[in-house]
Structure formats: structure tokens, C-alpha cells
Amino acid sequence: MTIPQRLAEAILSTASDAIIATDRTGTISFWNPGASRIFGFTADEAVGSSLDLIVPDNLRARHWAGFNRVMETGESHYGHGDLLSVPALTKDGRRISAEFTITMLRDEHDDPVGTVAILRDVTKQFEQNRKMKRQLAELTRGQS
Numbered sequence: 001m002t003i004p005q006r007l008a009e010a011i012l013s014t015a016s017d018a019i020i021a022t023d024r025t026g027t028i029s030f031w032n033p034g035a036s037r038i039f040g041f042t043a044d045e046a047v048g049s050s051l052d053l054i055v056p057d058n059l060r061a062r063h064w065a066g067f068n069r070v071m072e073t074g075e076s077h078y079g080h081g082d083l084l085s086v087p088a089l090t091k092d093g094r095r096i097s098a099e100f101t102i103t104m105l106r107d108e109h110d111d112p113v114g115t116v117a118i119l120r121d122v123t124k125q126f127e128q129n130r131k132m133k134r135q136l137a138e139l140t141r142g143q144s
Helices: 005-014 033-039 057-073 123-143
Strands: 018-023 028-031 084-089 095-106 112-121
Antiparallel strands (some): 018 028
């Protein structure tokens, strides 16, 4: 299927979700306006930078282990409708909750050459869910 250039440009430039592409080393090669809105970095600041830009320090080893495994095997179980929920960092140092899916970019030999991730800020929903769980736990304790 061939996607018309104007359609691709419209989707990439107007999506409210972050769309971030990397090469196989984890260097950012594409950063849409949705990524700028969510993370606070401009495309000029992000493109050419490592994904460490948005990965919290304490999660980097785990992130890179998974990223490198995906680049070696060419397989990720987060690209088939499964969402991964992770903490992420914004430019001002805030931690947010993000959900994302990942798609492999492949060369003509079907070898992995990078990734495209679509991320959504779900911080409000995460905080509301945590608050409801605490309230439920308090109610349950009160009934015991």
C-alpha cells in the first residue's frame, strides 16, 4: 500500500500523540509536534539526540537492554496492539506516564534499522486510577 505524501505529512504534523523515530542506535531521527507538546523539546533539540532525552535515569539500563534486544531480534511484542506504560521525562524534568506502541523500521533485507513509537501522555488517567485504588483500599479496610 502506498500512502499519499500529503496524507503522511498531515498525519505526522498534526497528530496530538508523540511520534518519534530512531535509528538502530536509539538516536532520534524524527520528532513530530505532538512530541514537542508532550515532552517540551523542539524537533531541533530532539533530533540527533539519544532517547535518554526522555528516559528517566533509573530506567535507562532496562530501556537499553530491551531496545538492543529488539534491534538484534527484530521483534517487539509492543507493536501488535499491546501498549507499554512507562514513566518518561519532560524538558522541565517532570516525570509523566506514557503509553506507547512501537513499530520496526526495516531495510530492503528486512533487517531492523530503527523504530517508530507512538506515545500518549496518560499521566492524568494514571493518577486518577491510583487515587481510586487508594480510596477503595481505605473503604475495604474500614469495612473489615
